[in-house]
Amino acid sequence: MSDHTSETPRPADAPEPSEASGQAGTSERIAWSKASVPEPRDTTSEPPKVPGYAQRGGQPHPPNPWRQSSPQPSALSTLRPAAPAAIRGATLCSVIVTAMLSALLLGDGLGPNALIVAVSAALGAFFAARTAGRRLRPWTAFWAVGGLALLAVPALRDAGWPVFLAVVSAVALGSLALHGSRSWLGVFLGSLGLFSSIADGLAWGARGVRARMTGSRGRLGVILRSVAVAIVLLIVFGALFASADAAFADVLGSLMPDVSLSGTPWRFLLFLVGLAGALAAAYAAAAPVRWDGITVRRGKPRGRLEWALPLVVLNLLFAVFVAVQLTVLLGGYDKVMAEPGLSYSAYARQGFWQLLWATLLTLLVIALALRWAPRGRGSDRTLVRSVLGVLCLLTLIVVASALRRMDLYVDAYGLTRLRISVAAVELWLGVVLVLIMAAGVFGARLLPRAVAASAAVGVLAFGLVSPDGLIAEQNVQRYRDGHSIDIGYLRGLSADAVPALDTLPEPLRSCALMDIEGSLRSDDSSWYATSWGEAQARDILRKRSPADPTRSCSGSRTGIGGSDRDGDENDPYDPY
Incomplete structure (x- = not known):
């Protein structure tokens, strides 16, 4: 028992004390007896105190720094x-x-x-x-x-x-x-x-x-x-x-x-x-x-002067180049051809590949400029749209100049697989520039998917127009116009070129179709592995038998007026 006692509070539902002295004494004795009896203690032992690191990791000891951690979920x-x-x-x-x-x-x-x-x-x-x-x-x-x-x-x-x-x-x-x-x-x-x-x-x-x-x-x-x-x-x-x-x-x-x-x-x-x-x-x-x-964090926006000055200088350079191109167009290409040491083919070829690379690098410059472009105010967005819009417009003129040079090149030497391929890529780059300009006006939310869709449409159109057929048609037409024809190159085309090559006179026709006919004769594929172009070529070759196979077809360049491909032998861009 303790040396001092404290008053035990009466429960709320306890009965009120009676006025009779007997009942009061009894209640008083019961209350004192309850106060004197100690409260029963909980016999269960109190859990030991656990350090914080053990509570977090479930280990009684600190974690081993040499133990490998649990594998983290992959980004995928x-x-x-x-x-x-x-x-x-x-x-x-x-x-x-x-x-x-x-x-x-x-x-x-x-x-x-x-x-x-x-x-x-x-x-x-x-x-x-x-x-x-x-x-x-x-x-x-x-x-x-x-x-x-x-x-x-x-x-x-x-x-x-x-x-x-x-x-x-x-x-x-x-x-x-x-x-x-x-x-x-x-x-x-x-x-x-x-x-x-x-x-x-x-x-x-x-x-x-x-x-x-x-x-x-x-x-x-x-x-x-x-x-x-x-x-x-x-x-x-x-x-x-x-x-x-x-x-x-x-x-x-x-x-x-x-x-x-x-x-x-x-x-x-x-x-x-x-x-x-x-x-x-x-x-x-x-x-x-x-x-x-997966998001890519945007670059830190630059100040207006730091961002705009290089692009304005680049726009001025593009403008000067475009002005020179317009001067040449107005003056005529004959004036340029009159310069000593500059042939028709040299002018047509000397700038196409540089202009193609200039177009690709311009797209890279636009992407980097958008990453670090100033943003936050309406005037910043207007500046970005103006500077990049002028750059895209000038680059479109560069694309047109490159395509014009390729057209001159094809007129001089004929169409090949590489030439039609790079011309198609240059044309698609022009479409991308148009899409970028449209995104600057209407918003860029659909721009990534629009660029991907344009690439898919370009590949589909490129396949449907039959590039080998176009190459054969263009070279046959040049022969009819009085130029020479490279039979050695045309005989390496696919069966898609047979309809155009079949219109050549003998012995050019037999020489041009000799390799194609041999490959079709040795390849007897089933219907599910035969294209419509191959089936059409088989029908053409079956209806019209070739000339005497013993006729000489050793000359790779056959035609009239000599070889227009002279000077084009060392073309490092055309291995075909």
């Missing part, structure tokens, strides 16, 4: 949403069909088969996106339709270089359709983002197949057995009907792919590529990487 995982649900049956079937079509159709070359395989892969991506709840947006539809349209180039053209550009651009547009990026960095990474989903797509497909094998009660096995039985029936009855009718055998042989044991490893590799590509596309459609989440 932070940009990608949660893993999609298990792969559905429609997506899985589309992926398997894509892999089989890749193995059966792509082994013989490119033609309509590229579009067939791409449509199957696009269906798998569409089913996966619909399962994930993604909606079809206008830009997504534009990228998807543009990618499929680009794959029409292998179906129409035989030349390998525009076909390669079209296929690469189609893959980039398909990746953009899956990721839906809109910023500069997002559009660039989004065009390559399909490759980041290959590993995740393969793991996603493996999990889906394993889940279906264990939990579908044999439905996947039923599907596989049904497909196997259908294939066996097709082979057996197809062989019987083919042996019974020669016409049916010819039709069946042209429709069915030629599968041989010698090409089995190559076709197996194509199967794996098709499988991985289709799974990557489906996974990206269900869980796309948000590449727009």
Whole structure:
């Protein structure tokens, strides 16, 4: 008991004390007895005090500085949403069909088969996106339709270089359709983002197949057995009907792919590529990487004088160059040609490549200027638009001058693959400059996607116009106008040039078509690997037999009036 006591407070529900002395005494004794009895203590031991570092880390000792920390999440995982649900049956079937079509159709070359395989892969991506709840947006539809349209180039053209550009651009547009990026960095990474989903797509497909094998009660096995039985029936009855009718055998042989044991490893590799590509596309459609989440910090804005002075000086230089070009145009090119030591071809060639590099460097200057441009006030934005707008306008005139020089060059020496390619690039750079000027007026929100769309449209147009056909037509027309013709160069073109070369007189026609006809005769591809240009060339060559093959075609330059390519032999920019 303690030496002193304190008054115990009366509970609120305790009865009021009675006026009778007996009851008061009893209540008083009970109250004193309660106050004298100590309160029962909690018998459980009080937890020991733990240092702060142990409370945070759950360790009784300080953390070991040599111990490796837990792995941090990758940047890609932070940009990608949660893993999609298990792969559905429609997506899985589309992926398997894509892999089989890749193995059966792509082994013989490119033609309509590229579009067939791409449509199957696009269906798998569409089913996966619909399962994930993604909606079809206008830009997504534009990228998807543009990618499929680009794959029409292998179906129409035989030349390998525009076909390669079209296929690469189609893959980039398909990746953009899956990721839906809109910023500069997002559009660039989004065009390559399909490759980041290959590993995740393969793991996603493996999990889906394993889940279906264990939990579908044999439905996947039923599907596989049904497909196997259908294939066996097709082979057996197809062989019987083919042996019974020669016409049916010819039709069946042209429709069915030629599968041989010698090409089995190559076709197996194509199967794996098709499988991985289709799974990557489906996974990206269900869980796309948000590449727009990666932001590039803008540069520190500069003062008006520091920013504008170099650009104003550059504008003055461009203005002087443009003034000189206009003076030459008004005075006529004949006045320039009268200078000693300056030939027609030298003037046409001496400045094109420099002007092309000047255009590219101007675009780089514009990008850096926008990064460090002054901003914050309306007058700053007006200054930026004025200075860069004048620079873009002057650069457009430089682009026109470069194209004019290339036109003179082609008139002097004829059209080649390199010349038509760089002229197309220069023309596209002019389109980019126009888009930049439009962005300065209407806003730059759509500029990255507009530039990517212009590149895709340019590649599609370049493939559809048949560059090899244009080269052959231009050189044949020059021959008709009295210039010489380089048969040695033209005979190396693709089958797209046959319609134009077929109009040449003999023996030029046979000499120009000799190599093309030999390659077509040795290449008996199936319908799905034959382009429309190749089929058209075969029909032309079949209707009109060539001249005597023993006729001499050793001269690479044949024609009248000598060789107009004299002086062009050392052209380092034209290895073709």
